[in-house]
Amino acid sequence: MQGVLTSENGTLVIKFILRGLASNPKIQFVLFLVFLLVYIIIFIGNLLIIVLILTDTKLHTPMYFFLANLSCLDICYSTTTVPRILRDLVSAKKIISYAECATQLYVNVCLGVTECILLAIMAYDRYVAICYPLYYTTIMSNAICIRTVTGMWLSGFLCPITHVILTLNVDLCGNNEINNFLCDIPEILSLSCENTIVIELVIFVTGVVVLMIPVTFIAVSYVRIILSILKIASSEGRRKTFSTCGSHIIVVTIFYGSAMADYMKPKSSSKSGTDKFITAFYCILTPVLNPPIYTLRNNEVKSAFLKCKSRFFSGISRTFSHH
Numbered sequence: 489m490q491g492v493l494t495s496e497n498g499t500l501v502i503k504f505i506l507r508g509l510a511s512n513p514k515i516q517f518v519l520f521l522v523f524l525l526v527y528i529i530i531f532i533g534n535l536l537i538i539v540l541i542l543t544d545t546k547l548h549t550p551m552y553f554f555l556a557n558l559s560c561l562d563i564c565y566s567t568t569t570v571p572r573i574l575r576d577l578v579s580a581k582k583i584i585s586y587a588e589c590a591t592q593l594y595v596n597v598c599l600g601v602t603e604c605i606l607l608a609i610m611a612y613d614r615y616v617a618i619c620y621p622l623y624y625t626t627i628m629s630n631a632i633c634i635r636t637v638t639g640m641w642l643s644g645f646l647c648p649i650t651h652v653i654l655t656l657n658v659d660l661c662g663n664n665e666i667n668n669f670l671c672d673i674p675e676i677l678s679l680s681c682e683n684t685i686v687i688e689l690v691i692f693v694t695g696v697v698v699l700m701i702p703v704t705f706i707a708v709s710y711v712r713i714i715l716s717i718l719k720i721a722s723s724e725g726r727r728k729t730f731s732t733c734g735s736h737i738i739v740v741t742i743f744y745g746s747a748m749a750d751y752m753k754p755k756s757s758s759k760s761g762t763d764k765f766i767t768a769f770y771c772i773l774t775p776v777l778n779p780p781i782y783t784l785r786n787n788e789v790k791s792a793f794l795k796c797k798s799r800f801f802s803g804i805s806r807t808f809s810h811h
Contacts, residue, residue: 504589505665506582509573509764520577526776527570533779534559537789544792550628551617551732554610555782557637558739561606562775565599568592569771573669589671594652596670596771600747601698602644607740608702609636614733615709619716647698651691658684668764670771703744710737735782743774 510516541547541556572592576582584592616627655673661681668675673691677684713733720726783789 502586503664504584504586504671506576506584506669506671507665507667508576508582508669509768516577520574523570523573523577523772526772527566527574529779530566530570530772530775531563534562534775536793537779537782540789540792540796543796546788547792550613550633551610552788553633554606554613554637557640558603558606558610558778561599561603562778565596565603566772566775568595568599569670576669584671589666589676590652590656593655593671593673593676594648597648597652597673598645601647602641603743604698604702604747605640605643606637607736607743608705609640610736611706611709611740614736615713617732618713618729647694651687651694654687654690658682658687668767670767672767699744699748706740735786738781739774739778742777746774 508516509519537559538556541552569592572584613628617624620627651673655676658677658680659682660679663679666672666675666679677688710733714730717726717729720729783793
Protein backbone atom coordinates (compact mmCIF):
# COMPACT_ATOMS: atom_id res chain seq x y z
CA MET A 489 0.00 0.00 0.00
CA GLN A 490 1.36 3.42 -0.99
CA GLY A 491 2.73 5.44 1.94
CA VAL A 492 2.90 2.43 4.28
CA LEU A 493 6.13 0.74 5.38
CA THR A 494 6.04 -2.70 6.98
CA SER A 495 8.85 -4.07 9.14
CA GLU A 496 9.38 -6.57 11.95
CA ASN A 497 8.49 -3.84 14.45
CA GLY A 498 5.11 -3.21 12.88
CA THR A 499 3.48 -0.84 10.40
CA LEU A 500 4.71 2.70 9.84
CA VAL A 501 2.43 5.11 7.98
CA ILE A 502 4.42 7.87 6.28
CA LYS A 503 1.64 9.16 4.01
CA PHE A 504 -2.14 9.37 4.04
CA ILE A 505 -4.61 9.26 1.16
CA LEU A 506 -7.51 11.71 1.40
CA ARG A 507 -10.69 10.49 -0.25
CA GLY A 508 -11.94 14.05 -0.57
CA LEU A 509 -15.44 15.35 -1.08
CA ALA A 510 -16.24 13.61 -4.36
CA SER A 511 -14.77 11.16 -6.89
CA ASN A 512 -16.73 12.27 -9.98
CA PRO A 513 -14.48 14.55 -12.15
CA LYS A 514 -17.39 16.82 -13.13
CA ILE A 515 -18.44 17.28 -9.50
CA GLN A 516 -14.79 17.87 -8.55
CA PHE A 517 -14.54 20.66 -11.15
CA VAL A 518 -17.69 22.33 -9.83
CA LEU A 519 -16.43 22.00 -6.25
CA PHE A 520 -13.06 23.48 -7.28
CA LEU A 521 -14.79 26.60 -8.64
CA VAL A 522 -17.03 26.87 -5.55
CA PHE A 523 -14.17 26.52 -3.06
CA LEU A 524 -11.95 28.89 -5.03
CA LEU A 525 -14.70 31.52 -5.02
CA VAL A 526 -15.38 30.94 -1.31
CA TYR A 527 -11.68 31.30 -0.44
CA ILE A 528 -11.36 34.55 -2.42
CA ILE A 529 -14.44 35.96 -0.65
CA ILE A 530 -13.11 34.86 2.77
CA PHE A 531 -9.69 36.39 2.16
CA ILE A 532 -10.87 39.69 0.67
CA GLY A 533 -13.84 40.12 3.02
CA ASN A 534 -11.92 39.50 6.23
CA LEU A 535 -8.84 41.42 5.06
CA LEU A 536 -11.09 44.38 4.25
CA ILE A 537 -12.51 44.33 7.79
CA ILE A 538 -8.98 44.30 9.26
CA VAL A 539 -7.90 47.21 7.03
CA LEU A 540 -11.00 49.26 7.88
CA ILE A 541 -10.50 48.72 11.62
CA LEU A 542 -6.81 49.66 11.39
CA THR A 543 -7.34 52.79 9.28
CA ASP A 544 -10.54 54.28 10.75
CA THR A 545 -10.03 55.83 14.22
CA LYS A 546 -13.77 55.53 15.00
CA LEU A 547 -13.32 51.77 14.92
CA HIS A 548 -10.46 51.80 17.45
CA THR A 549 -12.62 50.32 20.19
CA PRO A 550 -12.48 46.97 22.04
CA MET A 551 -15.41 45.54 20.05
CA TYR A 552 -13.70 46.16 16.71
CA PHE A 553 -10.31 45.12 18.08
CA PHE A 554 -11.81 41.71 18.85
CA LEU A 555 -13.58 41.66 15.47
CA ALA A 556 -10.23 42.24 13.73
CA ASN A 557 -8.84 39.23 15.61
CA LEU A 558 -11.86 37.18 14.50
CA SER A 559 -11.20 38.15 10.87
CA CYS A 560 -7.54 37.20 11.28
CA LEU A 561 -8.61 33.82 12.69
CA ASP A 562 -10.98 33.25 9.79
CA ILE A 563 -8.24 33.94 7.23
CA CYS A 564 -5.83 31.58 9.02
CA TYR A 565 -8.49 28.92 9.46
CA SER A 566 -9.52 28.81 5.82
CA THR A 567 -5.89 28.99 4.63
CA THR A 568 -5.06 25.74 6.47
CA THR A 569 -7.81 23.85 4.64
CA VAL A 570 -9.00 25.41 1.36
CA PRO A 571 -5.70 25.50 -0.62
CA ARG A 572 -5.20 21.83 0.19
CA ILE A 573 -8.78 21.03 -0.90
CA LEU A 574 -8.25 22.93 -4.18
CA ARG A 575 -5.03 21.01 -4.84
CA ASP A 576 -6.68 17.64 -4.21
CA LEU A 577 -9.69 18.47 -6.41
CA VAL A 578 -7.40 18.86 -9.46
CA SER A 579 -4.94 16.11 -8.52
CA ALA A 580 -5.28 12.44 -9.38
CA LYS A 581 -3.32 11.41 -6.27
CA LYS A 582 -4.72 12.93 -3.09
CA ILE A 583 -1.69 12.14 -0.95
CA ILE A 584 -0.68 14.07 2.17
CA SER A 585 2.50 13.39 4.13
CA TYR A 586 2.37 12.40 7.80
CA ALA A 587 4.11 15.66 8.80
CA GLU A 588 1.71 17.80 6.75
CA CYS A 589 -1.28 15.89 8.13
CA ALA A 590 -0.05 16.36 11.71
CA THR A 591 0.54 20.08 11.13
CA GLN A 592 -2.88 20.60 9.56
CA LEU A 593 -4.57 18.70 12.39
CA TYR A 594 -2.78 20.66 15.12
CA VAL A 595 -3.26 24.10 13.55
CA ASN A 596 -6.96 23.46 12.84
CA VAL A 597 -7.62 22.40 16.44
CA CYS A 598 -5.62 25.36 17.79
CA LEU A 599 -7.50 27.90 15.68
CA GLY A 600 -10.84 26.30 16.59
CA VAL A 601 -10.07 26.51 20.34
CA THR A 602 -8.87 30.11 19.92
CA GLU A 603 -12.11 31.08 18.20
CA CYS A 604 -14.16 29.46 20.99
CA ILE A 605 -12.36 31.65 23.52
CA LEU A 606 -12.61 34.77 21.33
CA LEU A 607 -16.39 34.46 20.92
CA ALA A 608 -16.72 34.27 24.71
CA ILE A 609 -14.53 37.38 25.08
CA MET A 610 -16.67 39.24 22.54
CA ALA A 611 -19.82 38.31 24.50
CA TYR A 612 -18.24 39.65 27.69
CA ASP A 613 -17.32 42.88 25.87
CA ARG A 614 -20.99 43.40 24.89
CA TYR A 615 -22.09 42.52 28.44
CA VAL A 616 -19.83 45.19 29.97
CA ALA A 617 -20.78 47.78 27.31
CA ILE A 618 -24.53 47.33 27.91
CA CYS A 619 -24.71 46.50 31.61
CA TYR A 620 -21.87 48.72 32.89
CA PRO A 621 -21.49 51.52 30.30
CA LEU A 622 -19.97 54.01 32.80
CA TYR A 623 -17.15 51.59 33.64
CA TYR A 624 -16.65 50.23 30.10
CA THR A 625 -13.49 52.18 29.21
CA THR A 626 -11.94 51.18 32.55
CA ILE A 627 -12.84 47.48 32.45
CA MET A 628 -12.05 47.11 28.73
CA SER A 629 -8.97 49.35 28.58
CA ASN A 630 -6.41 48.95 25.78
CA ALA A 631 -3.93 47.22 28.08
CA ILE A 632 -6.55 44.72 29.32
CA CYS A 633 -7.74 44.01 25.76
CA ILE A 634 -4.19 43.34 24.56
CA ARG A 635 -3.43 41.05 27.52
CA THR A 636 -6.75 39.24 27.01
CA VAL A 637 -6.10 38.61 23.31
CA THR A 638 -2.51 37.53 23.98
CA GLY A 639 -3.76 35.04 26.58
CA MET A 640 -6.41 33.86 24.13
CA TRP A 641 -3.87 33.06 21.38
CA LEU A 642 -1.49 31.34 23.82
CA SER A 643 -4.29 29.27 25.37
CA GLY A 644 -5.58 28.30 21.93
CA PHE A 645 -2.22 26.94 20.86
CA LEU A 646 -1.30 25.27 24.17
CA CYS A 647 -4.64 23.68 25.11
CA PRO A 648 -4.85 21.06 22.28
CA ILE A 649 -1.24 19.82 22.59
CA THR A 650 -2.06 16.85 24.83
CA HIS A 651 -4.79 15.21 22.79
CA VAL A 652 -3.11 16.00 19.46
CA ILE A 653 0.02 14.20 20.70
CA LEU A 654 -2.12 11.29 21.95
CA THR A 655 -3.84 11.06 18.55
CA LEU A 656 -0.61 11.12 16.56
CA ASN A 657 0.99 8.40 18.72
CA VAL A 658 -1.65 5.69 18.20
CA ASP A 659 -0.60 2.52 16.38
CA LEU A 660 -2.09 2.42 12.89
CA CYS A 661 -3.15 -0.84 11.25
CA GLY A 662 -1.73 -0.14 7.82
CA ASN A 663 -4.86 1.38 6.31
CA ASN A 664 -3.86 4.96 5.46
CA GLU A 665 -7.01 6.12 3.65
CA ILE A 666 -8.76 9.03 5.38
CA ASN A 667 -12.43 9.29 4.43
CA ASN A 668 -12.42 13.08 4.49
CA PHE A 669 -10.97 16.11 2.71
CA LEU A 670 -8.66 16.99 5.64
CA CYS A 671 -6.80 15.39 8.53
CA ASP A 672 -8.93 15.31 11.64
CA ILE A 673 -8.72 13.55 15.00
CA PRO A 674 -11.71 11.16 14.55
CA GLU A 675 -10.38 10.01 11.16
CA ILE A 676 -6.88 9.28 12.52
CA LEU A 677 -8.31 7.35 15.46
CA SER A 678 -10.53 5.31 13.13
CA LEU A 679 -7.35 3.96 11.45
CA SER A 680 -5.94 2.64 14.73
CA CYS A 681 -5.83 -1.07 15.51
CA GLU A 682 -5.50 -0.52 19.29
CA ASN A 683 -8.13 0.31 21.88
CA THR A 684 -8.42 4.10 21.83
CA ILE A 685 -11.16 4.45 24.46
CA VAL A 686 -8.90 6.35 26.88
CA ILE A 687 -7.74 8.75 24.16
CA GLU A 688 -11.32 9.24 22.99
CA LEU A 689 -12.41 9.96 26.57
CA VAL A 690 -9.63 12.55 27.04
CA ILE A 691 -10.53 14.20 23.73
CA PHE A 692 -14.25 14.15 24.55
CA VAL A 693 -13.74 15.71 27.99
CA THR A 694 -11.40 18.34 26.52
CA GLY A 695 -13.95 19.04 23.79
CA VAL A 696 -16.72 19.46 26.35
CA VAL A 697 -14.56 21.88 28.36
CA VAL A 698 -13.48 23.89 25.31
CA LEU A 699 -17.00 24.07 23.87
CA MET A 700 -19.29 24.16 26.88
CA ILE A 701 -17.43 26.56 29.21
CA PRO A 702 -17.38 29.37 26.60
CA VAL A 703 -20.98 28.54 25.57
CA THR A 704 -22.10 28.76 29.21
CA PHE A 705 -20.18 32.02 29.64
CA ILE A 706 -21.81 33.44 26.47
CA ALA A 707 -25.28 32.29 27.56
CA VAL A 708 -24.95 33.88 31.03
CA SER A 709 -23.65 37.11 29.46
CA TYR A 710 -26.61 37.33 27.10
CA VAL A 711 -29.16 36.51 29.78
CA ARG A 712 -27.85 39.49 31.75
CA ILE A 713 -27.75 41.61 28.59
CA ILE A 714 -31.39 40.79 27.79
CA LEU A 715 -32.45 41.58 31.36
CA SER A 716 -30.70 44.97 31.09
CA ILE A 717 -32.26 45.67 27.68
CA LEU A 718 -35.76 44.93 29.03
CA LYS A 719 -35.27 47.70 31.60
CA ILE A 720 -34.88 50.30 28.82
CA ALA A 721 -38.08 52.33 28.60
CA SER A 722 -38.30 53.04 24.86
CA SER A 723 -38.73 50.31 22.25
CA GLU A 724 -36.38 52.18 19.91
CA GLY A 725 -33.69 52.20 22.63
CA ARG A 726 -34.14 48.47 23.18
CA ARG A 727 -33.89 47.80 19.44
CA LYS A 728 -30.69 49.86 19.00
CA THR A 729 -29.04 48.30 22.04
CA PHE A 730 -29.88 44.74 21.02
CA SER A 731 -28.78 45.36 17.40
CA THR A 732 -25.17 45.64 18.63
CA CYS A 733 -25.43 42.02 19.86
CA GLY A 734 -27.42 40.51 16.98
CA SER A 735 -24.43 39.86 14.71
CA HIS A 736 -22.48 38.16 17.47
CA ILE A 737 -25.42 35.90 18.38
CA ILE A 738 -25.72 34.76 14.73
CA VAL A 739 -21.97 34.02 14.49
CA VAL A 740 -21.98 32.14 17.82
CA THR A 741 -24.97 30.02 16.74
CA ILE A 742 -23.37 29.07 13.40
CA PHE A 743 -19.92 28.35 14.86
CA TYR A 744 -20.91 26.39 17.96
CA GLY A 745 -23.77 24.57 16.24
CA SER A 746 -21.54 23.18 13.49
CA ALA A 747 -18.62 22.59 15.90
CA MET A 748 -20.74 20.52 18.28
CA ALA A 749 -22.26 18.55 15.41
CA ASP A 750 -18.78 17.82 14.03
CA TYR A 751 -16.78 17.02 17.17
CA MET A 752 -19.32 15.45 19.51
CA LYS A 753 -19.95 12.45 17.22
CA PRO A 754 -18.64 9.08 18.48
CA LYS A 755 -15.72 7.46 16.65
CA SER A 756 -17.96 4.72 15.24
CA SER A 757 -19.86 7.25 13.13
CA SER A 758 -18.89 6.80 9.49
CA LYS A 759 -17.95 9.91 7.54
CA SER A 760 -20.98 10.20 5.29
CA GLY A 761 -21.61 12.96 2.78
CA THR A 762 -23.62 14.81 5.44
CA ASP A 763 -20.73 14.57 7.92
CA LYS A 764 -18.31 15.97 5.35
CA PHE A 765 -20.69 18.84 4.67
CA ILE A 766 -20.84 19.62 8.40
CA THR A 767 -17.03 19.65 8.55
CA ALA A 768 -16.88 21.93 5.50
CA PHE A 769 -19.48 24.20 7.07
CA TYR A 770 -17.46 24.37 10.28
CA CYS A 771 -14.09 24.97 8.59
CA ILE A 772 -15.02 27.05 5.54
CA LEU A 773 -18.51 28.52 5.42
CA THR A 774 -18.36 30.12 8.87
CA PRO A 775 -15.41 32.38 7.89
CA VAL A 776 -17.17 33.40 4.67
CA LEU A 777 -20.33 34.39 6.55
CA ASN A 778 -18.68 36.49 9.26
CA PRO A 779 -17.85 39.60 7.13
CA PRO A 780 -21.37 40.08 5.69
CA ILE A 781 -23.00 39.28 9.05
CA TYR A 782 -20.98 41.98 10.82
CA THR A 783 -20.93 44.59 8.02
CA LEU A 784 -24.51 44.43 6.75
CA ARG A 785 -25.87 45.05 10.26
CA ASN A 786 -23.26 47.63 11.27
CA ASN A 787 -23.54 51.27 10.21
CA GLU A 788 -20.09 52.17 11.59
CA VAL A 789 -18.35 49.56 9.45
CA LYS A 790 -20.39 50.57 6.39
CA SER A 791 -19.50 54.23 6.98
CA ALA A 792 -15.79 53.33 7.31
CA PHE A 793 -16.00 51.34 4.06
CA LEU A 794 -17.55 54.26 2.18
CA LYS A 795 -14.84 56.63 3.48
CA CYS A 796 -12.12 54.14 2.54
CA LYS A 797 -13.61 53.72 -0.94
CA SER A 798 -13.80 57.49 -1.37
CA ARG A 799 -10.14 57.93 -0.36
CA PHE A 800 -9.10 55.11 -2.68
CA PHE A 801 -10.84 56.52 -5.77
CA SER A 802 -9.78 60.10 -5.01
CA GLY A 803 -6.19 58.85 -4.74
CA ILE A 804 -6.48 57.14 -8.13
CA SER A 805 -8.00 60.30 -9.61
CA ARG A 806 -5.13 62.46 -8.30
CA THR A 807 -2.57 59.96 -9.64
CA PHE A 808 -4.02 60.09 -13.16
CA SER A 809 -4.44 63.88 -13.04
CA HIS A 810 -0.70 64.28 -12.38
CA HIS A 811 0.02 62.29 -15.53
